[in-house]
Amino acid sequence: MVGDTVHAGFPSPAEDFAVERMDLTTILVTHPQATFIVRLRGDSMREVGIFDGDLLVVNRALKPIHSDVVLAVVDGEFTCKTLWLRHGRMKLKPANPTYPEIVPKDGQIVEIWGVVTATIKRFRV
Amino acid sequence: MFALVDGNNFYATCETVFRPALAGRPLVVLSNNDGCAVARSEAAKALGIKMGALWFQIARLVESDGLIGLSANFPLYGDMSNRMMSLAAGLGPTQEICSIDESFIGLDGMRGDLVERAHKIRARILQWVGIPCGIGIGGTKTLAKLANHVAKSAERKPGSYPANLARVCSFAVLSADEQQAVLQATAVGDVWGVGRRIGAQLKEGGVNTAWDLARLDPATVRRRWSVVLERTVRELRGQSCIPLEDAPSNKKQIAVTRSFGRSVSELGPMLEAVSEFASRAGEKLRKQGSFASQVYVFAHTSPFRPPPQFSRGVMVPLRRPTADSALLVAAAIAGMRRIYEPGYQLAKCGVMLLDLVESSLYQAELDLEPGEDRDQSHLMGTIDQLNRRFGKRTVFVGSAGVPQAHEWAMRQERRTPQYTTRLADVPIARA
Numbered sequence: 001m002v003g004d005t006v007h008a009g010f011p012s013p014a015e016d017f018a019v020e021r022m023d024l025t026t027i028l029v030t031h032p033q034a035t036f037i038v039r040l041r042g043d044s045m046r047e048v049g050i051f052d053g054d055l056l057v058v059n060r061a062l063k064p065i066h067s068d069v070v071l072a073v074v075d076g077e078f079t080c081k082t083l084w085l086r087h088g089r090m091k092l093k094p095a096n097p098t099y100p101e102i103v104p105k106d107g108q109i110v111e112i113w114g115v116v117t118a119t120i121k122r123f124r125v
Numbered sequence: 126m127f128a129l130v131d132g133n134n135f136y137a138t139c140e141t142v143f144r145p146a147l148a149g150r151p152l153v154v155l156s157n158n159d160g161c162a163v164a165r166s167e168a169a170k171a172l173g174i175k176m177g178a179l180w181f182q183i184a185r186l187v188e189s190d191g192l193i194g195l196s197a198n199f200p201l202y203g204d205m206s207n208r209m210m211s212l213a214a215g216l217g218p219t220q221e222i223c224s225i226d227e228s229f230i231g232l233d234g235m236r237g238d239l240v241e242r243a244h245k246i247r248a249r250i251l252q253w254v255g256i257p258c259g260i261g262i263g264g265t266k267t268l269a270k271l272a273n274h275v276a277k278s279a280e281r282k283p284g285s286y287p288a289n290l291a292r293v294c295s296f297a298v299l300s301a302d303e304q305q306a307v308l309q310a311t312a313v314g315d316v317w318g319v320g321r322r323i324g325a326q327l328k329e330g331g332v333n334t335a336w337d338l339a340r341l342d343p344a345t346v347r348r349r350w351s352v353v354l355e356r357t358v359r360e361l362r363g364q365s366c367i368p369l370e371d372a373p374s375n376k377k378q379i380a381v382t383r384s385f386g387r388s389v390s391e392l393g394p395m396l397e398a399v400s401e402f403a404s405r406a407g408e409k410l411r412k413q414g415s416f417a418s419q420v421y422v423f424a425h426t427s428p429f430r431p432p433p434q435f436s437r438g439v440m441v442p443l444r445r446p447t448a449d450s451a452l453l454v455a456a457a458i459a460g461m462r463r464i465y466e467p468g469y470q471l472a473k474c475g476v477m478l479l480d481l482v483e484s485s486l487y488q489a490e491l492d493l494e495p496g497e498d499r500d501q502s503h504l505m506g507t508i509d510q511l512n513r514r515f516g517k518r519t520v521f522v523g524s525a526g527v528p529q530a531h532e533w534a535m536r537q538e539r540r541t542p543q544y545t546t547r548l549a550d551v552p553i554a555r556a
Contacts, residue, residue: 020468032436033208034253036545042556056554061253071554076146078554094556111145 028118034061036114038071040080045069047095048082050119056080058114069116074102080116126232126297127269127369128243130213132206132256133277135226136164139205140195142255143544143552151190155180156197157418157482159539163197163377167281196540199419199479202226203440204545207423208254211436214428216246216260221369222382222475225421229266231369243293262295266367267360270317271335272296275307286310308336308361318357323350335361379417381406382475388427389471395424395461402476403457407450408509410478416446417478420453422460427472435469440546446482450505453478 029035038056048069050056058071066085071078072092081092081102092102092110104110132138136154141147151169153162162169162178172190174183186192206225214220219231232239243260251257259280261273272294279291286294286307296304314324316335332338339361347355356366381402389395399422410417423438441456441463457476542550 031253032434033212037548037551038554039551040556041553044556050556052556055548055551060255073145076144076148078145078552080554080556113145 028057028120030117031059031061034114035059037120038078038080040119044094044096044099045080045082050080050095050116051121055120056116057118057120059117060114062115062117064112064115071113071116072102073111073113075108078113083112126235126239126262126264127266127365128216128230128232128239129227129261129266129269129273130209130216130230130246130250130258131227131273132209132258134164134166135206135256136197136202137166137169138256139202140198140541141166142205143201144541147193151186151192153178153180153183153192153194154197155194155539156480159194159196162194194539197480198541198543199421199442200440200543200546201541203421203423203438205254205256206421207425207436207438209250209256209258210423211425211428212250212253213246213258214425215249216243218429219369219384220473222380222423222477224378224380225477225479229269229369232262240293240295240298243295247293257292260293262293262297264297264363265360265365266369267317267357268296268363271307271311271315271361274311274315305336308339309334311335313338316357316361318353323354326350377481378477378479379406379409379481380475380477381409382473382477384473385471388430390467390469392462392465392467395465395471395474396458398474399457399461399476400454402474403454404450406476406478407448407453407505408512410453410481411448411505411509414484415481416448416484417453418443418446418480418482419478420456420460421477421479422457422464422474423477424461424464424471424474426469430470430472433469435466435471437464437466439463440479446480448484448505450508 036058038058040050040054040056041052043052050069056071064070064083066083068083069080070083070092071080074092079092079102081094084091084093090104090110094101102110137152140152140154149168150166151172151174152166153169153174154164155161156163159180161180162174162176162183165174165176169192172186172192174186180194183192184194187194202225209226210220210222210228213228213230216230217232217235221229223229235242239262243262247258247260259273259277261269261271261276263269263272275286275290276292276294279286279288279294296307299307311334313319313327313332313334314321316338319327319338327338332341338358341358343355343358346358359366383398383402389398403420420441420443421438422441425436426434428434439460441460443452443456447453461474544550544552
């Protein structure tokens with residue numbers, strides 16, 4: 001299907017030093033199959049610098065650890081909070097004192113959907 | 126050795142990943158202008174809803190049982206399929222994608238415990254993409270398919286097969302007695318390649334299970350039925366007759382895909398490849414008397430080669446359902462142009478036709494855009510005849526314009542957002 005190409009003349013002097021331009025996708029997305037983009041609404045995460053309207057880069061391939069910013073599912077809805085994991089207990093902490101912590105009640109399932117690895121803010125297009 | 130990986134209730138699961146509140150609820154995905162159910166959640170199956178059920182006949186369950194009907198969201202399924210397939214490809218060196226949610230993996234040359242490896246890949250697909258899969262492993266494609274059926278049934282209906290075969294089942298590691306028990310527990314109609322009509326004939330003749338079928342004499346089967354069924358019998362006995370990339374086409378979707386002999390990085394050959402695949406898919410489409418409404422085009426690098434890796438696909442909606450090769454090829458070319466990027470050693474590409482409707486049931490519209498949808502069925506029939514008579518690609522579509530994607534033309538009243546393919550549609554999280 002592809003014909004062989006024949007190189008004639010001098011090889012390009014640049015070939016041995018070939019570098020590629022930095023690519024934002026490869027910087028922000030380490031696991032392409034596991035990465036999703038989600039938009040944040042609300043201001044309960046403002047003290048970690050995530051504001052209403054920001055885009056979250058969410059990676060499902062990472063194992064969530066204490067103090068990660070995570071996308072969680074609480075009562076069937078997506079919410080973004082800081083994960084608190086200590087002494088075998090788990091809670092979701094907002095980064096804004098006017099919001100309450102989310103502590104799973106008995107029998108309530110809180111799922112960590114993915115780890116927020118970056119946010120994208122745009123000031124103008 | 127082969128593995129068959131497929132996503133459970135794929136379309137329904139894709140929807141649930143982005144709307145977790147739907148988990149566990151009866152949910153159907155509707156296709157063909159919201160006419161009939163093409164995917165069902167487990168809870169919807171439990172309500173007795175059959176595949177292909179007409180929406181107007183089951184809509185009463187919305188009130189009584191909380192049934193949810195969603196319009197098929199093909200851009201979402203295409204992207205989720207691409208994520209799942211590229212992870213499934215990690216099972217072995219070769220992959221044949223046979224439909225949007227199903228692929229065979231060739232396992233030749235793989236060392237170590239394949240069952241353990243399959244469990245790991247399954248867990249990875251579930252965690253990374255959110256899709257639960259069934260994985261079947263066997264010495265032939267028919268046995269891999271059967272093992273996949275076992276893996277899914279053992280999970281879904283406890284007691285149908287031994288519980289330890291749930292999710293991942295390798296026919297190859299079972300003892301002879303266990304293999305016999307599994308074949309005896311499998312109805313003959315559930316064997317890959319046994320259609321409804323042949324299945325009924327076999328049952329009349331006292332052949333009720335896969336075990337009964339495997340014990341028939343292949344020569345007799347060829348005489349009484351067909352070479353195809355003989356091949357199935359041999360495959361059930363462990364003799365591999367169906368190589369990768371030669372699957373009988375699935376009625377609900379048609380895929381033509383191929384791994385390249387050597388990697389390709391230029392656009393030209395990729396366009397040639399998808400044009401040819403789209404033509405061949407169109408031929409299959411016309412043979413079964415269907416029209417397609419969506420064309421999915423994908424390409425990827427080999428997962429066994431060092432980076433940079435590339436894995437992309439795009440769903441191209443058609444203006445209206447068609448079986449016209451010119452339009453299918455044009456859509457495939459438009460799709461490939463969209464996803465192509467130079468600098469990657471591409472190992473595989475393919476074209477899938479989805480959202481198929483019976484041409485006899487297709488409701489024609491008043492033609493407001495003359496020229497685009499001239500009735501080409503006569504021309505296409507002639508092309509197919511010429512190609513059958515004088516060999517593949519005797520006559521083919523040489524050039525084609527790019528059709529405009531008119532999404533508004535589709536009736537999709539219960540459409541969910543394109544969560545992963547359009548920035549304006551990404552899921553919302555509260556904070």
